[in-house]
């Protein structure tokens with residue numbers, strides 16, 4: 001895989017809990033978007049593991065082309081997919 005798969009062309013709203021650990025999918029293969037389900041195995045991609053700094057609602061990128069991972073930065077609007 002040279003590039004991550006476009007899991008979806010729009011972001012997904014997620015509820016984050018302060019102090020909790022999350023693994024954001026960067027390969028696009030996970031079926032539990034936007035989080036990792038282990039399907040990156042065998043690719044060069046690794047999940048982006050982070051701890052939420054605060055409890056909040058956030059929009060996470062599913063096209064995997066954002067410049068501000070794991071958050072959507074609007075890049076999906078430039079992709080040619082529906």
Ligand code: FES
Nearest residue numbers: 061063072075076
């Ligand atoms: S869903 Fe990827 S930039 Fe918005």
